[in-house]
Structures are given as structure tokens and as C-alpha cells.
Amino acid sequence: MRMGFRWFGEGNDTISLQDIKQIPGTEGIVWALHDIPVGEEWPMEKILEVKEQADSFNLNIDVVESVNIHEDIKLGLPTRDTYIQNYITTIERLAAVGVKVICYNFMPIFDWFRVDLYKPLSDGSTALFYEHAKVKDIDPFELVNQNANNLEYKMPGWEPERLKDLSNLFEAYKNVSEEKLWNNLAYFLESVIPVAEKHDIKMAIHPDDPPWSIFGLPRIITNKENIRKHLNLVDSPYNGVTLCSGSLGANPSNNIPEMIKEFADRIPFAHIRNIKVFENGDFVETSHRTCDGSVDITEIVKAYHEVGFTGYVRPDHGRHIWGEKCRPGYGLYDRALGIMYLWGIWDTLERMKESRYSN
Numbered sequence: 001m002r003m004g005f006r007w008f009g010e011g012n013d014t015i016s017l018q019d020i021k022q023i024p025g026t027e028g029i030v031w032a033l034h035d036i037p038v039g040e041e042w043p044m045e046k047i048l049e050v051k052e053q054a055d056s057f058n059l060n061i062d063v064v065e066s067v068n069i070h071e072d073i074k075l076g077l078p079t080r081d082t083y084i085q086n087y088i089t090t091i092e093r094l095a096a097v098g099v100k101v102i103c104y105n106f107m108p109i110f111d112w113f114r115v116d117l118y119k120p121l122s123d124g125s126t127a128l129f130y131e132h133a134k135v136k137d138i139d140p141f142e143l144v145n146q147n148a149n150n151l152e153y154k155m156p157g158w159e160p161e162r163l164k165d166l167s168n169l170f171e172a173y174k175n176v177s178e179e180k181l182w183n184n185l186a187y188f189l190e191s192v193i194p195v196a197e198k199h200d201i202k203m204a205i206h207p208d209d210p211p212w213s214i215f216g217l218p219r220i221i222t223n224k225e226n227i228r229k230h231l232n233l234v235d236s237p238y239n240g241v242t243l244c245s246g247s248l249g250a251n252p253s254n255n256i257p258e259m260i261k262e263f264a265d266r267i268p269f270a271h272i273r274n275i276k277v278f279e280n281g282d283f284v285e286t287s288h289r290t291c292d293g294s295v296d297i298t299e300i301v302k303a304y305h306e307v308g309f310t311g312y313v314r315p316d317h318g319r320h321i322w323g324e325k326c327r328p329g330y331g332l333y334d335r336a337l338g339i340m341y342l343w344g345i346w347d348t349l350e351r352m353k354e355s356r357y358s359n
């Protein structure tokens with residue numbers, strides 16, 4: 001597996017490329033141009049700027065997360081063709097600088113959704129927290145405004161220019177059933193996958209987080225059957241999945257090692273992280289260690305090892321520990337610890353494999 005670390009860019013992250021370089025076994029940054037509004041083409045000079053920065057630390061830029069999808073594409077509006085064209089231009093430019101994987105998601109309006117970004121844990125750290133009952137009852141407008149006003153950093157999908165449009169967006173999604181969202185996804189894939197094939201760049205959809213409908217909005221990338229359905233919409237190695245153990249793991253009936261084995265050759269990129277799921281449906285982010293949460297990280301790494309995974313991987317959200325001030329879920333310390341845990345399991349499995357052969 002090839003380890004990467006998400007980086008939000010110069011001036012947009014508390015973490016430096018030098019910090020990332022010092023995490024053992026980390027080859028690259030997982031990056032994006034976060035200041036380009038969704039739907040616009042990514043300017044080549046800005047892409048090259050990131051490449052130069054990464055090059056100077058000898059870090060690769062092979063994985064982009066995310067090139068976000070304009071709502072008009074998800075809604076299936078006539079204007080989608082312009083946005084798809086812009087998307088294609090961005091794919092071509094990214095391919096030209098050697099990008100290998102583009103992660104994206106197809107969640108209406110919101111990206112990952114939590115109720116509390118700084119839930120205190122018993123060890124004195126804080127972490128992202130999802131409270132099932134609250135999400136069922138709360139008015140999304142109230143919650144979003146609270147969070148948008150309080151945040152030092154923009155949350156993914158919570159960009160102010162989109163939030164002011166929130167009621168129109170909710171209105172527009174009233175006409176979009178799950179089936180329609182599937183059709184709109186198929187339309188998008190049919191346009192972009194041939195381009196991805198031509199330029200040898202893999203498209204990898206991120207599962208919905210949490211993997212169920214919230215606020216009455218459709219969500220479709222939620223479980224094994226639906227991932228299979230997605231992969232079959234356009235049956236190409238360039239139409240893949242970013243298998244995120246934390247997003248899928250919020251539903252305890254999702255068997256992630258099973259998915260890794262079934263979809264092995266369609267997972268160009270993996271997110272590995274743990275969460276603790278409670279009986280009432282709440283969940284909180286924990287350290288990556290298996291015994292700290294509900295997701296069996298050991299079994300997951302073992303499954304990747306068994307299928308001979310050579311794709312890209314990154315740790316995902318971590319807790320905020322040691323007093324670190326950082327983007328919610330994206331501190332240096334807990335994610336760096338996560339990487340060491342993943343390598344610990346991986347290296348042990350490698351050693352066991354070698355000794356099996358030598359005995």
C-alpha cells in the first residue's frame with residue numbers, strides 16, 4: 001500500500017509539508033484546490049503551484065481529494081453538461097501533471113455530516129460526533145448556520161456561497177428520488193469515465209457519510225450492494241471506489257473486509273479509520289486502533305494484505321489530541337499515530353508472509 005496524507009494547501013492547513021514528510025512511510029499528499037468554487041475548471045497554474053510545493057519535499061501528488069461535483073450534475077439539470085465539460089477539463093489537466101486517482105462523492109448538498117465537531121472524550125481529547133436522535137429532529141438550517149458561523153475553517157460542502165442557497169437546494173432535491181440520483185450518477189460516469197480511461201486516471205467515489213439518508217435527502221453509496229451497482233454502471237477499472245472504513249463502518253451491518261475482497265481491483269484508494277458506534281445509532285471518531293472503536297481495523301488491513309493491495313491509502317479523521325488546534329478531524333498527531341498503527345499491522349503481516357516462505 002502507498003501511504004498518503006491529506007493536505008489542505010498552503011495557508012489553508014495547520015500542517016506543513018515538512019511535518020508530513022516526517023511521518024514514516026508517507027509518500028504523498030492527498031490534495032485539492034480548495035479555493036476554486038465547485039463546478040469551475042481548475043487553473044493549470046494553480047495545479048502546478050501545488051506540484052512544485054510537493055516536489056520540493058519529494059512528496060507525490062498522485063491522489064486528488066476531491067474534485068467536487070456541482071449540484072446541477074447531481075440534480076440532473078440541463079446546465080449539468082457545462083459543469084461536466086469543466087470537470088473533464090480538470091481531469092485532463094490533472095492527468096497532465098501525473099495525477100493517478102481522483103476521489104469525489106455524490107452526496108446531495110452536504111459532505112460528511114456531524115452534530116458536534118469537538119465532542120469531549122474521557123481521555124481529554126475531542127472528536128467528531130454524530131448524534132442520531134438530534135439529526136432526526138433538528139432543523140438543518142439551524143445546525144448549519146450555527147456551525148458555519150463558529151468555524152475558523154470552512155467545512156467541506158458548507159461553503160458560504162452554497163449555504164446561502166440552502167433552501168433552494170432543498171427545494172430542488174424534492175424531485176430527486178434515489179432512482180433519479182442513480183440515473184444522474186450514471187449520466188456523469190458515462191461522460192467522464194472514457195476520458196479517465198484515455199488519460200489513465202482512476203475515478204474513485206467516496207461512500208456517503210453517514211451511509212444513510214439525512215434530512216430526507218437521497219444517499220446511495222451506502223453498502224456493498226450499492227457499491228456493486230455503482231461499479232456496474234460503467235464497468236471499467238477506471239470507475240472505482242474510495243473504500244472508506246469509517247464512513248461505511250457507521251452501519252454495523254457493513255462487512256468491510258468482505259467488500260475489500262469482492263472489489264479488490266476496483267479500489268484505487270482506501271481511507272482507513274475507526275469509529276465507535278453506539279446502540280442508539282450515535283457514533284464518535286476514535287483512534288485508529290481496533291480495540292478503541294467498532295471497526296475491525298486489523299481485519300481490514302489483513303484483507304488488503306491478502307488481496308495484495310498496491311493502491312493508495314490514507315488515515316482518515318482523527319481526534320484532536322495534545323492540545324492541537326487544527327481543522328476538525330484533520331490534526332497531525334492522531335492521524336500520524338494512525339499511520340504508524342496501519343504500518344505496524346502491515347509490516348507484521350509482511351514479515352509473517354516472508355517467514356512462511358522461508359520455513
Ligand code: CS2
Nearest residue numbers: 066103104105111112156206
Ligand atoms: C470524508 C469526506 O474522507 C473524508 O474525510 O469524510 O470529506 C471526503 O473527503 C469526501 O467525501 C470525498 O469526496
Ligand code: MN
Nearest residue numbers: 244247271316
Ligand atoms: Mn473517508
